[in-house]
Amino acid sequence: MDELLTVADFEAPARAALDPVHYDYFAGGARDEITLAANESAFARIRLRPRILRGRGTPELATAVLGAPASMPILVAPTAFHRLAHPDAERATARAVASAGTVLIAAMLSTVAIEDIAAEARKVAVDPVLWFQLYLQRDLGFTEAVVRRAESAGVRALVVTADSPALGHHERNDRHGFHDLPAGMRCENLRELRAGEPGHVRQVDLSPELSWRHVERLRSLTDLPILLKGVLHPEDARIAADAGIDGIVVSNHGGRQLDTAMASIEALPDVVDAVAGRLPVLLDGGIRRGTDVVKALAYGAAAVAVGRPVVWGLTVGGEAGVTRVLEILRDELAHTLMLCGCGSPAEVSRDLLPAGPRW
Numbered sequence: 001m002d003e004l005l006t007v008a009d010f011e012a013p014a015r016a017a018l019d020p021v022h023y024d025y026f027a028g029g030a031r032d033e034i035t036l037a038a039n040e041s042a043f044a045r046i047r048l049r050p051r052i053l054r055g056r057g058t059p060e061l062a063t064a065v066l067g068a069p070a071s072m073p074i075l076v077a078p079t080a081f082h083r084l085a086h087p088d089a090e091r092a093t094a095r096a097v098a099s100a101g102t103v104l105i106a107a108m109l110s111t112v113a114i115e116d117i118a119a120e121a122r123k124v125a126v127d128p129v130l131w132f133q134l135y136l137q138r139d140l141g142f143t144e145a146v147v148r149r150a151e152s153a154g155v156r157a158l159v160v161t162a163d164s165p166a167l168g169h170h171e172r173n174d175r176h177g178f179h180d181l182p183a184g185m186r187c188e189n190l191r192e193l194r195a196g197e198p199g200h201v202r203q204v205d206l207s208p209e210l211s212w213r214h215v216e217r218l219r220s221l222t223d224l225p226i227l228l229k230g231v232l233h234p235e236d237a238r239i240a241a242d243a244g245i246d247g248i249v250v251s252n253h254g255g256r257q258l259d260t261a262m263a264s265i266e267a268l269p270d271v272v273d274a275v276a277g278r279l280p281v282l283l284d285g286g287i288r289r290g291t292d293v294v295k296a297l298a299y300g301a302a303a304v305a306v307g308r309p310v311v312w313g314l315t316v317g318g319e320a321g322v323t324r325v326l327e328i329l330r331d332e333l334a335h336t337l338m339l340c341g342c343g344s345p346a347e348v349s350r351d352l353l354p355a356g357p358r359w
């Protein structure tokens with residue numbers, strides 16, 4: 001892996017290692033993949049305006065998000081089906097992220113149960129921070145059962161994905177006829193656990209009937225902090241704040257839901273302005289470089305999350321691959337902060353972005 005110097009370097013070897021069907025599942029986006037491409041290209045269009053001679057020394061990266069300590073403002077976004085990438089699956093991801101001291105947002109559609117993910121993280125860190133990504137199910141009883149499992153496993157926040165009233169349409173999957181996990185792989189969090197029996201594994205229910213009422217019911221069901229993931233519209237951010245939501249993840253699901261939706265970084269400034277500091281705003285989508293992280297922080301994000309880079313790291317090197325990807329991002333972030341004259345993520349402000357028309 002030593003020859004892989006950048007996050008982007010991991011994609012080609014991951015592609016070579018994967019069944020092309022599974023590579024396309026991970027890499028792909030919705031429809032014409034316009035939003036998928038825009039997430040990265042929008043970052044490239046933004047120019048930084050660094051400060052000089054501020055004498056800040058080596059940057060300190062540690063931060064806190066919703067009360068959770070993180071060694072850097074780079075979290076791991078929820079991505080489904082890690083078993084397709086590597087036999088160690090989410091176990092390897094959990095160890096690498098916990099060792100790195102940052103937050104893993106474990107996907108509800110993981111191929112390893114949340115209890116096992118948590119146990120694995122605790123093998124390498126004293127107090128690892130795990131959040132759990134939830135697709136609200138119309139069956140409230142089942143939603144509650146999954147939430148109770150996550151709570152018992154020691155999860156410290158719920159991240160409700162709200163941008164999926166239906167499955168995104170991925171034509172790469174259609175061309176391959178890829179619609180089910182291979183034999184032997186299951187979404188273990190969807191298993192209906194009964195004493196002494198393996199239990200039936202449910203299909204995830206993505207429904208256009210979901211509304212703020214379901215979010216309110218979840219709010220009354222748990223004391224865990226709740227973040228809403230998939231917010232692009234500032235009005236939705238305002239409603240979320242009024243509904244007692246604790247955090248927002250600006251995201252277009254990595255370009256996998258509504259194609260031609262705006263890039264995440266394009267949506268960020270208005271969302272940050274709309275919530276006016278009432279709750280932290282995170283961002284995912286297209287983060288590949290330390291400079292991308294600083295641009296998101298400059299628009300007011302409390303932290304960012306990375307999706308595909310972690311999948312490529314996992315594919316190429318299991319735990320060590322994920323560790324390396326996170327290390328590259330950490331080093332680039334520290335270097336970028338230094339070159340911008342910032343001593344910590346907290347010192348990054350919009351002032352690092354030149355005024356003028358944004359896009």
Ligand SMILES: Cc1cc2nc3c(=O)[nH]c(=O)nc-3n(C[C@H](O)[C@H](O)[C@H](O)COP(=O)(O)O)c2cc1C
Nearest residue numbers: 026077078079080161253254284285286306307308
């Ligand atoms: C293969 C794959 C699977 C994903 N699965 C989920 C999921 O189960 N739940 C969810 O909320 N988001 C899911 N996402 C979206 C990510 O959480 C995140 O929004 C996105 O990957 C960020 O963009 P990036 O890949 O450019 O970093 C998935 C993304 C990918 C690439």
Ligand SMILES: O=C(O)C(=O)c1ccccc1
Nearest residue numbers: 080109167204206253256
């Ligand atoms: O692949 C995804 O992005 C995702 O979130 C998902 C949703 C439902 C089933 C499988 C994956």
